[in-house]
Amino acid sequence: MSVLSAEEHPSTQLRGFYGWTDSLKGVYYGPGSLTTALPKLRAMIGGTKALIVTGKSLYHKTDVVKKVEEALEADDAYGGTFYEIGEHSPIAGIRAGMTAFRNAGADHIVAVGGGSPVDASKAILYMLRDEDGGELKRQIAIPTTLSAAEYTVGAGYTNDEGNKVSLSDQALAPSGIILDAELTLATPExxxxxxxxxxxxxxxxxxxxxxxxxxxxxxxxxxxxxxxxxxxxxxxxxxxxxxxxxxxxxxxxxxxxxxxxxxxxxxxxxxxxxxxxxxxxxxxxxxxxxxxxxxxxxxxxxxxxxxxxxxxxxxxxxxxxxxxxxxxxxxxxxxxxxxxxxxxxxxxxxxxxxxxxxxxxxxxxxxxxxxxxxxxxxxxxxxxxxxxxx
Missing domain, CATH: 1.20.1090.10 (Dehydroquinate synthase-like - alpha domain)
Structure with a gap:
């Protein structure tokens, strides 16, 4: 009886490597997990003051961001909220976010919303490291959509010419993720x-x-x-x-x-x-x-x-x-x-x-x-x- 080689039967080519992203400390999930998970994740990364990064609609039309602000204020860790992040993360918003991060004296970001705030936060931290030097600051992601940007080491944003570009670094994966389904109720259908x-x-x-x-x-x-x-x-x-x-x-x-x-x-x-x-x-x-x-x-x-x-x-x-x-x-x-x-x-x-x-x-x-x-x-x-x- 003849035996097929791996080349002749590609389904048998089971070889590779798997490793966890270095920066991700953990994922907390469950309804109402925001208030218990956020202090734990902040302690894991040594974060003392956070800048919330989100979008205009979520900030103005829902109480989701307010809940995150209150959770940070309870630990005296609230540094401010930046909500000038548009769809597809335009570079102008990222630059303004860098300024907001510095002005707040923040040492980490809490991104709230869909893929745009999460990706914009990655870009903000990446560009801050390029300009200021030192270690890449950390992000905690609280998604309110199902886009899953919080699980990647890359970020997409829109440059000055209107083109979608990307950047990547193993350290860009959020250090913590909170999946609290109660916070998604205000997300448009x-x-x-x-x-x-x-x-x-x-x-x-x-x-x-x-x-x-x-x-x-x-x-x-x-x-x-x-x-x-x-x-x-x-x-x-x-x-x-x-x-x-x-x-x-x-x-x-x-x-x-x-x-x-x-x-x-x-x-x-x-x-x-x-x-x-x-x-x-x-x-x-x-x-x-x-x-x-x-x-x-x-x-x-x-x-x-x-x-x-x-x-x-x-x-x-x-x-x-x-x-x-x-x-x-x-x-x-x-x-x-x-x-x-x-x-x-x-x-x-x-x-x-x-x-x-x-x-x-x-x-x-x-x-x-x-x-x-x-x-x-x-x-x-x-x-x-x-x-x-x-």
């Missing part, structure tokens, strides 16, 4: 559900992202099961804190902290989202609603055997039967993602965001990093995101 689709995007693209180890992919399978189960339930029962808490845990599983040498987009769906988001003012959760299902459908035709096997495996966790064909299994997963977007009321198209059709080749080229492989397939994918085909 469309933002909450669309960032849930962002978490779906993370879980799916981690199934074919290079260097992701099998145990992490198993977490992604469970994340997909929970996201497909609880996102529709959360839409139907928006005040159910227990469902929201399960979704926060699913978001965590979708982008479990890993030590990777380079910070980059997880895959094509994320790369397209980065190029569409800041340039055309499309929220990242919505870009995932637009690009993920078509990307998976493309993978059914172009992905490696290994990647197709991992994608096909998701059907079992979604309680869906296989088709008997890897290609058809992957296409079925794409259909399920598309149906979830529809069921959540998140369907949109590029016409709605006034993305010029003449920009399609440029967007494809930027998303592919200048590589020519799959260029025409990606152009066709983007053309399919308009109201009518080109």
């Amino acid at each position: 469309r933002l909450w559900l669309s960032t849930g689709m962002r978490a779906v995007d993370h879980a799916v693209e981690n199934l074919y992202r290079p260097l992701v180890i099998p145990p992490i992919k198993a977490l992604c399978y469970q994340a997909l099961r929970d996201l497909f189960t609880y996102l529709p339930q959360s839409k139907a029962n928006p005040t159910d804190v227990s469902i929201r808490q399960k979704l926060q845990i699913a978001s965590w599983m979708s982008l479990w902290p890993m030590k990777l040498e380079n910070y980059s987009a997880l895959g094509l769906s994320h790369a397209l989202g980065h190029k569409l988001g800041a340039a055309y003012s499309i929220p990242h959760g919505i870009t995932s609603c637009l690009t993920l299902a078509p990307t998976v459908r493309l993978k059914a035709r172009t992905a490696s055997q290994e990647d197709k096997e991992w994608l096909s495996g998701a059907l079992f966790y979604l309680r869906e039967s296989g088709t008997g064909s890897l290609d058809k299994d992957v296409a079925k997963l794409a259909d399920l993602i598309d149906r979830l977007v529809t069921d959540l009321g998140l369907k949109s198209n590029l016409d709605q965001y006034s993305v010029p059709r003449t920009d399609v080749p440029k967007i494809a080229e930027l998303a592919l990093g200048g590589q020519t492989k799959d260029f025409f397939d990606v152009v066709a994918l983007l053309e399919g995101l308009y109201t009518t085909s080109v």
Whole structure:
């Protein structure tokens, strides 16, 4: 009997390395955990005075930031609140945040909100270290969406030219994370559900992202099961804190902290989202609603055997039967993602965001990093995101 080599049977190539991010001390989770977890995390990092970094809507339209302020004031650790962080973290807000941090005499940041405040806080601390020297100051993240920016060592922000750029450092991962579902009740439904689709995007693209180890992919399978189960339930029962808490845990599983040498987009769906988001003012959760299902459908035709096997495996966790064909299994997963977007009321198209059709080749080229492989397939994918085909 002949035995296949690893090269002939790529699914047997199970080798790699896993390490925890150096800076992350811990994740506290549970409804009402803010008041008990924040002092513990501050003690772990030796933080004495915090600057809260958040967005205007969360600051002005909810009492979430006020609750964090009160928790810090109780320990005489409140240094101020900076809320000039816009969507996609514009560089102007980051520069102003650096000034606010210095003026407050702060030694750490407490980021409250979605991916923009968390990423902006990373950029603020990174640039402060570049300008002032010394050790990188620390961040505690309190997310109110499901975007999962708090689990990465990189940060994306929008530069002066309006382009999304990134920076990366192992020390940039927040030192502490608090998942208190009660603080998410004020998050607008469309933002909450669309960032849930962002978490779906993370879980799916981690199934074919290079260097992701099998145990992490198993977490992604469970994340997909929970996201497909609880996102529709959360839409139907928006005040159910227990469902929201399960979704926060699913978001965590979708982008479990890993030590990777380079910070980059997880895959094509994320790369397209980065190029569409800041340039055309499309929220990242919505870009995932637009690009993920078509990307998976493309993978059914172009992905490696290994990647197709991992994608096909998701059907079992979604309680869906296989088709008997890897290609058809992957296409079925794409259909399920598309149906979830529809069921959540998140369907949109590029016409709605006034993305010029003449920009399609440029967007494809930027998303592919200048590589020519799959260029025409990606152009066709983007053309399919308009109201009518080109």
